[in-house]
Amino acid sequence: MTIAAISTPDAMGSIAMIRISGEDAVKTAGRVFMPVSGKPVSEMAGYTAAYGGIYDDGVKLDDGVLLVYRAPKSYTGEDVAEITCHGGIYVARSVLRACINAGARLAEAGEFTKRALLNGKMSLTQAEAVIDVINSVNGRYLACSNAQKDGSLFGKIEGIADKILGVSSHIAAWMDYPEDGLDSFETSSHIGQLTDCCLQLSLLLKSCEIGRIMREGVVAAIVGKPNAGKSTLMNLLTRRERSIVTDIPGTTRDIVEDTVNMNGAVVRLCDCAGIRDTNDAAEKIGIEYMYRQIEESALILAVFDNSRPLEKEDYALMEKIAGKTSICVINKTDLENRLDLAVLATQFGNVVEICAKDTASLEKLVAVINKVLEINSLDLSAGFIANERQRICALDAERALTQAITGIENNAPMDVTGVLLESALEALYRLSGKSASAEIIDEVFKNFCVGK
Numbered sequence: 171m172t173i174a175a176i177s178t179p180d181a182m183g184s185i186a187m188i189r190i191s192g193e194d195a196v197k198t199a200g201r202v203f204m205p206v207s208g209k210p211v212s213e214m215a216g217y218t219a220a221y222g223g224i225y226d227d228g229v230k231l232d233d234g235v236l237l238v239y240r241a242p243k244s245y246t247g248e249d250v251a252e253i254t255c256h257g258g259i260y261v262a263r264s265v266l267r268a269c270i271n272a273g274a275r276l277a278e279a280g281e282f283t284k285r286a287l288l289n290g291k292m293s294l295t296q297a298e299a300v301i302d303v304i305n306s307v308n309g310r311y312l313a314c315s316n317a318q319k320d321g322s323l324f325g326k327i328e329g330i331a332d333k334i335l336g337v338s339s340h341i342a343a344w345m346d347y348p349e350d351g352l353d354s355f356e357t358s359s360h361i362g363q364l365t366d367c368c369l370q371l372s373l374l375l376k377s378c379e380i381g382r383i384m385r386e387g388v389v390a391a392i393v394g395k396p397n398a399g400k401s402t403l404m405n406l407l408t409r410r411e412r413s414i415v416t417d418i419p420g421t422t423r424d425i426v427e428d429t430v431n432m433n434g435a436v437v438r439l440c441d442c443a444g445i446r447d448t449n450d451a452a453e454k455i456g457i458e459y460m461y462r463q464i465e466e467s468a469l470i471l472a473v474f475d476n477s478r479p480l481e482k483e484d485y486a487l488m489e490k491i492a493g494k495t496s497i498c499v500i501n502k503t504d505l506e507n508r509l510d511l512a513v514l515a516t517q518f519g520n521v522v523e524i525c526a527k528d529t530a531s532l533e534k535l536v537a538v539i540n541k542v543l544e545i546n547s548l549d550l551s552a553g554f555i556a557n558e559r560q561r562i563c564a565l566d567a568e569r570a571l572t573q574a575i576t577g578i579e580n581n582a583p584m585d586v587t588g589v590l591l592e593s594a595l596e597a598l599y600r601l602s603g604k605s606a607s608a609e610i611i612d613e614v615f616k617n618f619c620v621g622k
């Protein structure tokens with residue numbers, strides 16, 4: 171069945187593109203598009219364009235350009251015709267309607283990419299990467315998504331699967347001829363290879379969290395006692411006068427939020443009220459909000475004032491954030507030191523000394539935040555687990571592999587190990603799409619927009 175959709179956004183723009191794909195794509199285009207050259211559309215070769223008029227039942231809608239792709243050299247692997255017209259919402263919809271009247275069916279969300287998958291133009295992980303390219307909000311994420319689209323994750327998963335397959339066929343062969351026996355050298359080689367696969371999978375699973383941070387960002391709370399310089403820090407990181415700064419303790423009450431892109435890490439900063447005992451009703455509520463924000467944040471920027479010794483509020487804060495991913499920010503280093511730095515060094519794994527009033531501190535702080543979020547440890551060209559579906563498959567494979575390794579180490583029956591390796595392979599093939607069911611494929615394409 172030939173399908174059609176508007177592939178550009180459903181909004182006003184300078185141009186719009188209507189994509190038609192399927193066996194009758196060129197025939198359908200020929201019914202709505204008349205090249206000024208007079209040459210029939212049906213005679214157009216792949217990768218050629220024509221300028222002409224677009225018509226619906228003899229009524230002219232617009233002038234435009236038709237681009238023809240011939241199977242299999244197209245995005246979907248089928249014949250594709252793309253009509254580009256002026257970018258008004260009404261005109262684009264009218265051209266689409268003309269294509270439907272000429273025999274095409276309206277495409278479902280992601281149906282073009284789904285056809286590309288079914289026609290072997292890309293793997294499931296590559297198709298998923300197409301969504302990530304569209305959703306990319308910064309250069310690092312785009313670079314990762316592009317590498318993924320070029321098959322980096324697929325290649326890695328295939329590599330792991332091939333290794334497991336090698337061990338699993340060896341075990342299967344042994345089960346057919348058990349009298350040959352497996353010597354201890356072979357057993358340890360199996361364990362070595364499977365352990366290596368397990369390690370690669372756990373690295374991939376770790377990359378999942380970094381991928382999520384790049385995609386969705388992290389929420390970071392800026393906390394500390396009043397006057398420590400939290401709002402000054404907020405303004406430094408957002409590079410604007412976002413929060414009110416005064417030398418009066420208790421200035422910030424409501425949570426002030428802003429999102430910044432820190433070299434690839436999208437961070438939602440929340441500047442909070444300072445922690446202290448107070449009788450001021452509004453400030454009390456602000457402090458309650460601050461405690462709630464600590465619970466909801468993945469990263470804590472704990473600000474300490476270098477010019478004041480540690481006080482009970484500082485200890486209360488440290489107790490509150492114990493166990494959370496946090497950075498100790500020692501502020502006001504331009505002032506004489508009265509802060510007990512040694513105590514803080516024992517409490518925090520990450521300490522950074524800054525002067526929030528000085529923009530020169532920005533780079534230093536961003537570098538520490540990036541280090542803590544492990545953003546730079548992500549190899550842009552290496553595949554990474556990009557979504558929950560892939561993560562569940564990788565986890566299933568890792569679990570089965572770990573059990574198989576323990577089994578081999580404890581001389582478990584070979585057929586049990588064989589079954590576990592089969593199940594690890596099945597999970598990996600599900601991940602790459604080699605054995606993905608129709609339901610899985612439908613689920614993936616639900617996240618697409620119509621026209622892609």
Ligand SMILES: Nc1nc2c(ncn2[C@@H]2O[C@H](COP(=O)(O)OP(=O)(O)OP(=O)(O)O)[C@@H](O)[C@H]2O)c(=O)[nH]1
Nearest residue numbers: 396397398399400401402420421422444502525526
């Ligand atoms: N000397 C010096 N002063 C600073 C520095 N950072 C902030 N200040 C000053 O410290 C005072 C308090 O700064 P804020 O940023 O409002 O402090 P805060 O932690 O948000 O305070 P609350 O909102 O009351 O909890 C202001 O007068 C700032 O100008 C610094 O690095 N050095």
Ligand SMILES: [Mg+2]
Nearest residue numbers: 400401421422
């Ligand atoms: Mg403040």
